[in-house]
Amino acid sequence: MRSLTQRLLLAATAVLILFLGSMGLILDAAIRDSLAKAVRERLQAHVYTLLAVAEVTPDGALLMPDELPEARFSRPDSGLYARIAGQGFDWQSPSSMGENPQLPVQPLAPGEVEFLEQADIGPEEAFVLRQGLAWEVDDGDQAFVIVVAEHERVFNAQVAEFRRTLWIWIGAGAALLLLVQLWIMRWGIRPVRVLAAELDDIKRGHAERIRRAYPRELELLTESLNAFITSERENLDRYRNRLSDLAHSLKTPLAVLRAALEGRDDGGEVITQIDRMDELVGYQLKRARAAGHLTLSQPVSIERHAEQIAGSLEKVHAEKQVACSFEIDPGAAFHGERGDLLELLGNLLDNAFKWCRREVVLTAVVLPAGTALRPGIRILVEDDGPGIAEDEVERVVRRGVRGDEQVPGHGIGLAIVGEIVDMYGGRIDIGRSDLGGARVTVEFPPR
Amino acid sequence: MRILLIEDEAPLREELVGRMRAEGFAVDAAGDGEEGLYYGLEYPIDVAVVDLGLPKLSGMEVIARLREADRKFPILILTARDAWQEKVAGLEAGADDYLVKPFVIEELMARINALVRRSAGWARAELEAGPYKLDTAAQTLAVEGEPVELTSYEYKVLEYLLLHAGEVISKMRLTEHIYDEDFERDSNVIEVFIGRLRRKIDPDGVWKPIETLRGRGYRFRQFDRERA
Numbered sequence: 001m002r003s004l005t006q007r008l009l010l011a012a013t014a015v016l017i018l019f020l021g022s023m024g025l026i027l028d029a030a031i032r033d034s035l036a037k038a039v040r041e042r043l044q045a046h047v048y049t050l051l052a053v054a055e056v057t058p059d060g061a062l063l064m065p066d067e068l069p070e071a072r073f074s075r076p077d078s079g080l081y082a083r084i085a086g087q088g089f090d091w092q093s094p095s096s097m098g099e100n101p102q103l104p105v106q107p108l109a110p111g112e113v114e115f116l117e118q119a120d121i122g123p124e125e126a127f128v129l130r131q132g133l134a135w136e137v138d139d140g141d142q143a144f145v146i147v148v149a150e151h152e153r154v155f156n157a158q159v160a161e162f163r164r165t166l167w168i169w170i171g172a173g174a175a176l177l178l179l180v181q182l183w184i185m186r187w188g189i190r191p192v193r194v195l196a197a198e199l200d201d202i203k204r205g206h207a208e209r210i211r212r213a214y215p216r217e218l219e220l221l222t223e224s225l226n227a228f229i230t231s232e233r234e235n236l237d238r239y240r241n242r243l244s245d246l247a248h249s250l251k252t253p254l255a256v257l258r259a260a261l262e263g264r265d266d267g268g269e270v271i272t273q274i275d276r277m278d279e280l281v282g283y284q285l286k287r288a289r290a291a292g293h294l295t296l297s298q299p300v301s302i303e304r305h306a307e308q309i310a311g312s313l314e315k316v317h318a319e320k321q322v323a324c325s326f327e328i329d330p331g332a333a334f335h336g337e338r339g340d341l342l343e344l345l346g347n348l349l350d351n352a353f354k355w356c357r358r359e360v361v362l363t364a365v366v367l368p369a370g371t372a373l374r375p376g377i378r379i380l381v382e383d384d385g386p387g388i389a390e391d392e393v394e395r396v397v398r399r400g401v402r403g404d405e406q407v408p409g410h411g412i413g414l415a416i417v418g419e420i421v422d423m424y425g426g427r428i429d430i431g432r433s434d435l436g437g438a439r440v441t442v443e444f445p446p447r
Numbered sequence: 448m449r450i451l452l453i454e455d456e457a458p459l460r461e462e463l464v465g466r467m468r469a470e471g472f473a474v475d476a477a478g479d480g481e482e483g484l485y486y487g488l489e490y491p492i493d494v495a496v497v498d499l500g501l502p503k504l505s506g507m508e509v510i511a512r513l514r515e516a517d518r519k520f521p522i523l524i525l526t527a528r529d530a531w532q533e534k535v536a537g538l539e540a541g542a543d544d545y546l547v548k549p550f551v552i553e554e555l556m557a558r559i560n561a562l563v564r565r566s567a568g569w570a571r572a573e574l575e576a577g578p579y580k581l582d583t584a585a586q587t588l589a590v591e592g593e594p595v596e597l598t599s600y601e602y603k604v605l606e607y608l609l610l611h612a613g614e615v616i617s618k619m620r621l622t623e624h625i626y627d628e629d630f631e632r633d634s635n636v637i638e639v640f641i642g643r644l645r646r647k648i649d650p651d652g653v654w655k656p657i658e659t660l661r662g663r664g665y666r667f668r669q670f671d672r673e674r675a
Contacts, residue, residue: 244528248500251527252456255549259462262552278549282529289530309531312538316545318565319572339532346531 004192005185012181016174024170031162036127039155040115043129043148046070050082050146051133060137062089062144079151081121086135086144099123103147108132110143118152126151191215195222202229204373205299205335240289240339247285254278286416290340290423299333300341302364302377309345310362313353322353324360332364334444335374340420347413348381348440355385359435372446379442382433393430417442448563448603449473449624451495453483453509454525455502463496466552470586471599472559473627480504487513491623492520494563496555499526499537507540514541521562525550557584567610574609577654577670581609590648600625601644604637608657608667617664641665 049070055063062084072078073093082093085105092103101121108114109132116128126149134141191214201207209229210222258274261267303326310324334341345362352360360383367376414430417440421428426444433439450472454460460476467474475490477483480501487495487509495513499506510522524537524545534545543565544558560583564572574581578591586602588595597605603625608616618637625637645657658666 240530244530244533247529248527251548252459252500255527256456256459256462258549259459259466259552263466274549282547286529308535308539312535315538315543318543319561339530342531342535346534 004189008185008189009182012185013178016177016181020170020174024166027166028163031166032159035155035158035162036117039127039150040129043115043127043150044113046073046080046082046148047129047131047146050084050148054084056135056137056142058138060086060088060135060139060142062086062091064091068093079154081126081149083147083149084144085147087142089144101126101149103149104128104130105145105147107143108145110134110141119149121149124151124153127155191218199225205333208298236337243285243289247281250281251278254281283415286343287419290343290416290420299335299374300338302332302334302341302345302379303328305338305341306345306349306362306364309342309349310360313349317353320353320356321358322356322360323358324349324353324362326362326364328362328364329366332366332377334377335447336424336444340424344417344420344442345379347417348379348442351413351440352381352383352385352438356383356437357385359384361433361435367443367446369446374447376444376446378444380439382435382439383437384433384435385437387432387436387438388430414440448493448607449475449491450559451483451486451490451492451497451520452476453478453480453486453495453501453506454498455479455500456498463552463555466556468627469599470556471603473623473625475627478502480506480509484509484512487518488516491620492518493624494520494559494566495522496559497522497524497542499524499528499533507537510537510540510542519566521566523555523558523562525555560584560586564610569610574606576609576612576667577656579609579648579656579670581606588648595647597644597647601640601647604640605644605648608665612667613669615660615664615666619664621665 050068050073053065053069057063064084068074070080072080073082073095076095076098078095080093081096081101081103083096083103083105084091090105096103099122101123103121104119108130112132114128114130116130118125119128121128128147128149130145130147132143132145134143136142194212195210195214195218198207198210198212202209209226214222254274254277258271261271261274306326306328310326314322314324334344349360349362360381363378363380363382365378365380367378369375414428418428421442421444424444425447426442429441429443431439431441448471450467452460452463452467452474454463454476455478457478460478464474464476475486475492477486481503483497483501484504486492497506497509501509504512506524506526510524513522521543522541524534524542525548526533526537526545527548529547537545543562546555546558561572564574564583572582572584574583580589580592581587582589583606586599588597588602588605604621607621607624621637641657641659649656654668656668658668660666
């Protein structure tokens, strides 16, 4: 079960059905009981009214009036029947004509009452109330039995009617409760959904940290997440600063050594070694500095940073009057760490500025995200210089190998770019530009 | 040319100062940011070389404050920190070029010369004025194609005047830009230099390239100066 809402809803529904169902069953039974009791009382009342109108002659014969107090006794097939049987008489109510139900008249002791449910009196089941009685006549007491019966169809119809009403109400109540529950759940879970949306925004790089206020239960989580985001950033900064300090403390002595040796005739070999050391230190430190993919990072604008680097390079290469142009898709961004992008663009553009005759073109194309979370990007840097010979390409990108000894630092540039591209799961390709020089393509697929 | 060097590593600083002086620069060397900033603000500096990792005041801060105080001389950053983030930050703070340590001193000197030229408005390494052709990269002078030998001080005086051709340069200003502070300032020395320079570059007195404006200073004549 993947959704919290689903989980809660399922549990709540099960409980609700169980509860309302058993409540319905209990109510059903209780009402049926009380209805049956009402039937019994009604039958008892009929017994009394019949007794009230019955007359016994002194010789012990039973006289019943033509007009009975309950009209249903007189109407055939009304469902309500009566029978009074004793020594020498057996009276049946007019309603008994036709269907001819068999009301049981086994003798009962005077005063004894018997109530039967689902008694088979034909043609259908009925409630039956029998009472034993005795009349005083001239020659002592005369015992007889009075029986009143009512077909159950009326009762059944009543029960069914009640049941229908009961279950309709229980059903409606359940539906209403479920709706309310659903709403409560959504309302209760809303902070979680909002948090998820915010995290998604951060992942997509639209936001930097979690900003909204959350209920107490979630606060701990959001605070930890924010702390994590900040510390990821800070740790990287701290780490970089240390590396920077390390570079500084390693390279300054090298600079001192080199400067001291440069004036001397016998310094050649040592200077070569110093340069190699410098190269190695520089390359390894740059490699260590590359951050690679950050979990929660904001997209870094290509245009703004390319502008910065080109501005810097135009200053440094002012003599050359390089015409540097950009063709950058609006909104083109690098989903990664800013320092990595600067390093990437810096090395690519620096090489281009060094080697071009006049012209450098930087192109950035957004690769649509499709089903991925973040769009990809393709960056091309071209120049109109001599280009990189095909058999040189391998050597230039190979880690730590210098492509050219004449321009200091040129060699590790592309190797570092290669490292960074690797870290972000991208690829690098070196070819020939239509401008005549080198064309370096780096591509970061959507992810 | 008066150069400001701010570098905290003493051996490297000494080495560079020696080398710069040998090339005819007047050098103000500082070992920390505060001292460097003071020189930069108080002395007539033509170009500065600033290490970024400095005690007391960071190189970046020094550059920013110099630019804030409207000091426009070109600045070259020396740094061991070669991350682009730091290079870009330095250049955006107002520096004009950078060099990553360790470096080849020749390259540093070439960059310094290029910066000085560029800041005076000359795009190319050769400064041309009439018959004179000064190659700032090779530090040589040719008059009508004939090479002329100059001492490094003579060269610096000529370069300074030529870079500011058409401007009146006072003796004071010339002295400040050519000599260190510890050099005994005697305006007679400048007169002697100018005299020697005139004899060397205009032995027959045909072009009269350096004019003397009484009480005001010297001025390099404006030939049809080509600014590329």
